[in-house]
Amino acid sequence: MxxxxxxxxxxxxxxxxxxxxxxxxxxxxxxxxxxxxxxxxxxxxxxxxxxxxxxxxxxxLKRGKMTPNEERLVVELQSKWGNRWSKIAQKLPGRTDNEIKNYWRTHMRKKAQERKKMMKNKKVSSSQSSSSTTSSSSFSNSSSTPNSPRLGDSASAPAPGIEGERSFYDTGGVELPTLGEKNKTGDLEVEVGNKVYSMDDLWKEFEFSEENCPLTSQTVASPIxxxxxxxxxxxxxxxxxxxxxxxxxxxxxxxxxxxxxxxxxxxx
DNA sequence: AACTGAAACAACCGCACAAAG
DNA sequence: CCTTTGTGCGGTTGTTTCAGT
The missing domain is CATH 1.10.10.60 (Homeodomain-like)
Incomplete structure (x- = not known):
């Protein structure tokens, strides 16, 4: 042949x-x-x-949104090590270099946009008298910038604290591969034992257990x-x-x- | 309701390095 | 040693999802 x-x-x-x-x-x-x-x-x-x-x-793999802590760590380590994503990922159990890289990318974009805005504002305000101190940004503390973070960017509210994690956004918008089927609403469902869980349920459960038992938090298996x-x-x-x-x-x-x-x- | 732009996520590509033969 | 092969890493691009208009 x-x-x-x-x-x-x-x-x-x-x-x-x-x-x-x-x-x-x-x-x-x-x-x-x-x-x-x-x-x-x-x-x-x-x-x-x-x-x-x-x-x-x-x-x-840990999935879902980065916690404020993780975000802070990423920023910190990036400034220390540069774009050594895999190295940085080692310090963030459950996170992949790709994930961190992506996060950083969007983070940088946000920051750049902010800076642009600031420049504009400065020009405008300097042409006017003065006063308005653009207080925002420079990021450094707590991740998300005030303007425009999407979804549960744990922020929108500047000091989300840890509860910010309980999230809705859990799957990170990704449909986990499962052997389950989609229900009427289009959500994936997984049969475990003789119960059927939606993916949301599973992730919530994971997050719950993570909160309560940090030790186990490092292993969450895909339903697969x-x-x-x-x-x-x-x-x-x-x-x-x-x-x-x-x-x-x-x-x-x-x-x-x-x-x-x-x-x-x-x-x- | 439809459209648009931005954010988030997933995957590919090319290069460098290490181990094996 | 040199070559080949496999793996890992960082950069980049494509796709999907969502919010705002």
């Missing part, structure tokens, strides 16, 4: 890909990305798989994890895992999983 030129998928990940990826990472660990990509049958590059894992599927073996093969050798894989089948639900190509890969 002619070697089918394997086309590489790009763009947004779909739910099924996520599940598949989690399953295989669970089996083989999160290091050999090319291998995982190949074996899983995902038409993605190893690089892409890694990115998806690191930024979205990793069980330790419900479908994957927890006592995984993380540390297994390849051979061991091969054996086990013969017995394990990924969770399928009513999603039609393609036959798992690793079979061919392993055997043939």
């Amino acid at each position: 002619k070697m089918e030129k394997e086309e590489v998928r790009k763009g947004p990940w779909i739910e099924q890909e996520d599940v598949q990826l989690v399953f295989y990472v669970n089996l083989f660990g999160d290091r050999r990305w090319d291998f995982v990509a190949k074996v899983s049958g995902l038409k993605r590059t190893g690089k892409s798989c890694r990115l998806r894992w690191v930024n979205y599927l990793h069980p330790d 994890w419900d479908y994957c073996p927890t006592d995984s093969l993380w540390c297994m050798s390849e051979e061991e895992s091969k054996m086990l894989m013969m017995q394990q089948q990924p969770p399928v639900g009513d999603h039609h999983f393609q036959p798992f190509p690793f079979y061919n890969y392993m055997i043939g």
Whole structure:
């Protein structure tokens, strides 16, 4: 046969890909990305798989809005280390470099806009007599700028305190990949045991537990994890895992999983 | 109700570095 | 050593969502 030129998928990940990826990472660990990509049958590059894992599927990821504390930390560390996002991310458990980078970007934009405004104001006010001290900005304390932060930017009110976190915005506007289905309102729902939770419920629950038990806060698994073996093969050798894989089948639900190509890969 | 601009998020790209052969 | 391959990082761009008009 002619070697089918394997086309590489790009763009947004779909739910099924996520599940598949989690399953295989669970089996083989999160290091050999090319291998995982190949074996899983995902038409993605190893690089892409890694990115998806690191930024979205990793069980330790904390999601939702940055807390004022985190925001402060980011600002502080950025001024100290510059754009060493991964380094900064290390100091913010549960946050990814990408997330921080994005945050910083929008933060800088805001700041720049503010500065522009200030300049304008200064010009105007200096041409008039004087007086009005533009008190705002210079950021430094507490994240969000007074003007225009969107959504629950925990601010709008300058001193949100910690409660600012209880948020509505929780999922960060992202639809978590789940095996669940959308309800009538379009929200995703996940079945856990025999209860059905909306994604909002899940995140709220997470946030609640985070508030009450900081220690556990570092691990929130994507619901996808419900479908994957927890006592995984993380540390297994390849051979061991091969054996086990013969017995394990990924969770399928009513999603039609393609036959798992690793079979061919392993055997043939 | 429709449109527009901004913010937030997700993903890709290119480069650099490290380990393995 | 040199080459190859895989991984990690930072920059950039594309997409989605939401608020204001």
